Amino acid sequence: MGQSVKPFQTIARTLLKSDFHILPVAEELGITPEALPEYLQVAVGQTVDAGELIAEKKRLLGRQRVVSPREGVVVEISNGRVMLQQRTDWYELRALMAGNVVNFIPDQGVVLETSGSLIQGVWANGQEGFGALRNVAMAPDFSLTADHIDDDDSENILVAGKIDRLDTLTQAEFVGVRGIIIGSMSAELCQASLSLTYPIILTEGVGRQMMSLPIFELLQEMEQKSASLFGRYQADEGQRPEIVIAQPAAVGIEAPKLVRSVKVGQKARILRAPYASQVGEVVRLYQLAQKTPVNMTAHGVDVQLTDGQVVFIPGKNFDTIVS
Template sequence: MPYYPETTIILGSTRIIREYKLPPNAVGRAEVSSGATVAPDTVLLAGAIPSEVIFLDALKLLELRSADQITEEMIQVPIGEVYDSGVTLLMNGTGRRAKRVITPKRSLFASLENGRVLLQTDPRPVAVYALMEGRVNSASDDRVVLETGGALIQSAWGNGKASYGTLSFEKDEPDALLERLGLENEEDSGQIVVLEESIQNDLAFVQALQRRWRGIIAPSMSSALREQALQLSIPVILTEGFGNLPYSSVIYNLLESNRGRFTAVDAVEPSVWRSERAEIIIPTGISSRLRTPEVNLPVVPGATVRVTRLPHIGRTARVLNLPESPVTMENGLRLAVAEVQFSDNSEIAFVPLANLELIGRPLDAPSRPQS
């Protein structure tokens, strides 16, 4: 029976399509149109999140008997916008004797249904940014789909923030870098900083605030720092998870090879209610030659996999063979396994299927026949 593992996409060049939506309960609209080219700071969607709801009986105020008597001409302002107190939303008639529906306080004109006006007060403005260069594939009132190409690294955890900047490394001597760029410490450094080691205390957070980093990428972090990371205003992405784990070599090498390039980080916080994952995107532009990542596939000979548990955690390998019968492991358990060849030293080993994940790469031809 085929085994379908999890897939964590780690690719140096792929087609990237992302859907953007307004936050829950927000009312707004798309600010771009299909086919448009966008920059990282382009606002894709804009709207507001209200905190109080007010219903106004438009039929009574306009002295009408049924909702179908409300005509387009009676609606004085666009629905979906925020208006100050005293603004006329609907009007029946002309002059001083006209009947009006007026905003009682600053509020969002959310809807007009069945003769009732829905207002939402104390709106908090929200905007959804592109974060990267790309092309708008489609746009509707509450949804924009953007396409680009480049490197994509899906990660284990994020603190719910997003940003973009230049990919830099902690070992790049930030003080000297700031001086070369002519930046003072109180100015935005424009850097997404890759930490060399796991975050085990809050020193990295203090540095980030002092040096005005735009984001932090680390392999792992002590779980005791989770709440503190959630309170930061900049994104924090953990590529491996909580604990004291080093980078997978495939991830570190991909980051290293893109040092100094523009990078977008969307540190989506994991949730059982959503499928999105924290990810690092290094755009290179749209190309018809790029393919979308391979997902929802079984483990087969030729597949590139990453090991998710000790003793080979983080190592990538190519599947050579899938034995039909369980294999006895060193701990005495008989398990369904894959015979793999590791990428770093060509070592061949049996690894339990439950310890493998795919990374989105197309198949390679196996170098040895199946037994």
């Protein structure tokens, strides 16, 4: 608790699920299960190699032996049998972001606390990673192509408005980029990206939307800063992919609380069509559910867009921008 960690640091590890092998040792030695401890050469928790002695019994002519048929760990000895868990590879859980350990959750992991910027995306391909931000685009509707990806991008997370071609994704995989952040791409490219090894996060969603201007400007400001991409999420549980850009907290300045408290005057980023990616100002809060254009009712707010139009937006269809 309280330990500082780096993105690449391993914070937990465990053996992957493995096979078990039961050795009928007492039966092979011709003894009762109760007599087995006298002949055992191993103990619970001990690691053994293939061919290593498990138990031995002296006879008139030589010795009778039982050896391990494979490498593994002795996990149980009972009823005259020895159970081996086959040794497997370790799974290592990396921190993926800089922060401090503030809580430990048994059998699950740890809770990290950090300061910096948080961006919630709309879609991701299920991968995670970290790297330095490199802004390829100078405008939020800029299309990233294979020609924009250099050999030096193996440590970078690329930022652009959108991707239109499959060869862009394959070139990024070939170079070994750490991730890609874009506003949108087609459903076909989203499907193709599920087989890639690096994370892709869409800030606006599937289609051809440009990146929201406040997000684009923030990522521009964070050029070459370390970012963490969390693309594993359960959409049916209300989770969304996240981008974390860890930064040292300014002395004397309290970080804004990450709670959904909407106020008049706040900026809002709209997530769904027909106003997806637009940013406006909250001008009215509703206590009661309102009727929507599709004849459903929902709780939400009125948002004034940059062109002066005021539209009702359901609560699940917008993000508030906190600074």
